[in-house]
Structure formats: structure tokens, C-alpha cells
Amino acid sequence: MNKTIKITLLTLLAVVLLFVSGIGYMMFNVKMALKDMNTRETGAVNETITALKDKFCNVYLVKGETGYIAIDSGKDPAALENEMKKVAVDPASVHTLFLTHADSDHAGGRTLFAKAQVFIPQAEEAVMNGDVARKFFLKVKADIPHTPVADGEIMTIDGVKVQCITIPGHTAGSSVYIINDEYLFCGDNFSINRNNELALFPDIFNADSKLQAESLQKIADLKGLKLILSPHYGTTENVDGLKVFKNIKEKVL
Ligand SMILES: [Zn+2]
Numbered sequence: 001m002n003k004t005i006k007i008t009l010l011t012l013l014a015v016v017l018l019f020v021s022g023i024g025y026m027m028f029n030v031k032m033a034l035k036d037m038n039t040r041e042t043g044a045v046n047e048t049i050t051a052l053k054d055k056f057c058n059v060y061l062v063k064g065e066t067g068y069i070a071i072d073s074g075k076d077p078a079a080l081e082n083e084m085k086k087v088a089v090d091p092a093s094v095h096t097l098f099l100t101h102a103d104s105d106h107a108g109g110r111t112l113f114a115k116a117q118v119f120i121p122q123a124e125e126a127v128m129n130g131d132v133a134r135k136f137f138l139k140v141k142a143d144i145p146h147t148p149v150a151d152g153e154i155m156t157i158d159g160v161k162v163q164c165i166t167i168p169g170h171t172a173g174s175s176v177y178i179i180n181d182e183y184l185f186c187g188d189n190f191s192i193n194r195n196n197e198l199a200l201f202p203d204i205f206n207a208d209s210k211l212q213a214e215s216l217q218k219i220a221d222l223k224g225l226k227l228i229l230s231p232h233y234g235t236t237e238n239v240d241g242l243k244v245f246k247n248i249k250e251k252v253l
Pocket of ligand 1: 057103105106188231232
């Protein structure tokens with residue numbers, strides 16, 4: 001065999017092997033991260049909040065004066081509809097949907113709430129229209145009719161106070177919502193481990209974990225919270241655990 005062909009074939013083989021082992025490593029990381037997730041079963045969290053389990057993502061319903069506000073919508077509208085039957089809530093009574101970000105496991109079920117007004121963090125619009133990559137060079141186009149909600153914006157809907165705080169990192173516009181100053185719906189902005197401690201969200205799913213660490217300092221000093229509600233890690237009363245994000249920047253950088 002010609003020496004040049006031999007070298008070319010060996011180089012090609014090395015590239016293919018590198019690519020395959022890179023994919024394998026990523027898949028292993030995804031598998032491990034998914035194993036650590038821990039969603040709640042469908043049912044009441046308390047008298048105001050109900051959890052719905054859509055595969056590996058929780059959707060939360062907050063009771064207003066006349067209907068419900070949903071935080072995220074899961075992936076699958078049909079699965080979500082089934083879960084809503086279990087708690088006897090009519091999807092038509094969900095008049096408002098706040099999405100923490102536009103990933104499909106949070107936004108995919110939104111069609112079940114056909115008449116709801118959909119709020120999406122303003123900074124997420126750059127991800128949805130492809131101006132900002134979701135991760136590496138990968139772009140996600142999501143055409144979701146919505147009303148943008150700004151970082152720091154506070155509104156009252158159906159007697160429920162909602163504040164949005166944007167935590168860029170998981171995605172460019174990924175945000176948390178604080179309801180009635182007590183409940184922190186944390187989206188994919190941090191994780192809760194099996195020891196009930198708070199930590200960064202798994203790096204494999206983040207667009208930029210360093211940015212997430214920096215952004216989380218915005219909520220490290222929140223006061224007066226009673227409960228943290230996560231889409232993938234259930235709920236915790238460990239609101240003091242947010243303090244870990246005060247110094248996490250140094251640990252990560
Ligand atoms: Zn997610």
C-alpha cells in the first residue's frame with residue numbers, strides 16, 4: 001500500500017475512534033446525571049401547589065383565585081394530561097404558563113394549555129431564534145408564541161405574586177421564579193443532591209457552567225423562602241443551602 005494512503009487511513013481511523021469515544025464519554029455522563037435525578041410523584045405539595053410528573057420532569061401548578069398558573073410544562077402533552085386527571089385538574093383551568101427556559105423537556109407539553117398566556121424569560125429569546133447557541137455550536141430553534149418577562153420583573157396574576165430572576169448558564173435566559181416571596185421554582189439552574197445539598201446543574205446539560213456559577217450569586221442571599229421546587233430533583237426546605245452559591249465561583253473557576 002502506498003505510504004500516503006496508509007497515513008491517510010490511519011489518521012481517519014484515529015479521528016473516528018476519537019469521535020466515537022467522545023460520544024461514548026458524553027453518553028456515560030448523561031446517563032450518570034439522569035441517574036441522580038429524583039422527581040416527585042404527582043400529587044399535592046401543599047394547599048397551594050400541586051406537582052405533576054411527566055417522565056423525568058416535574059410541572060408545578062400554583063392555585064390562583066380563579067384558576068392555575070403552571071411553572072414549566074414537561075415534554076409530553078398527552079402524558080401531562082393523564083397526570084392532571086389523577087389530581088382532577090382541568091387543563092383548561094391553567095390560564096398562565098411560566099417557562100423557566102425553552103428546552104423541550106420543559107416547553108414540550110405547553111400545547112395542553114392551549115389558551116394559557118405563556119411567559120418566557122426575555123434573555124431566552126436569543127436561544128429560541130438561534131442568535132445564541134444552546135451548547136457548543138448546537139442551535140435550538142423554538143417557535144413559541146409568548147410574552148417576554150424581564151430579569152427582576154415582578155407581576156401579580158390572579159392574586160399570585162410572581163418574580164422572575166434570570167440566571168444565565170444552563171441556557172442564556174434560564175430563570176427562576178419566586179412565587180409569593182416564599183416558593184423558589186429553580187428550573188435547571190441548580191441541582192439538589194441525595195444529601196439535600198444544592199449544587200450546580202450537571203455540566204453536561206449546561207451551556208456554560210462557569211457562567212451559571214457566577215449567575216447563582218444573584219440568589220445566594222435570598223431571604224424569607226420556605227421551599228425550593230425543582231423540575232428534576234423534587235422539593236427541599238433547605239433554603240439556607242442557597243448560601244453555597246456565594247463562594248461557588250472560586251470553586252468552579
Ligand atoms: Zn430540564
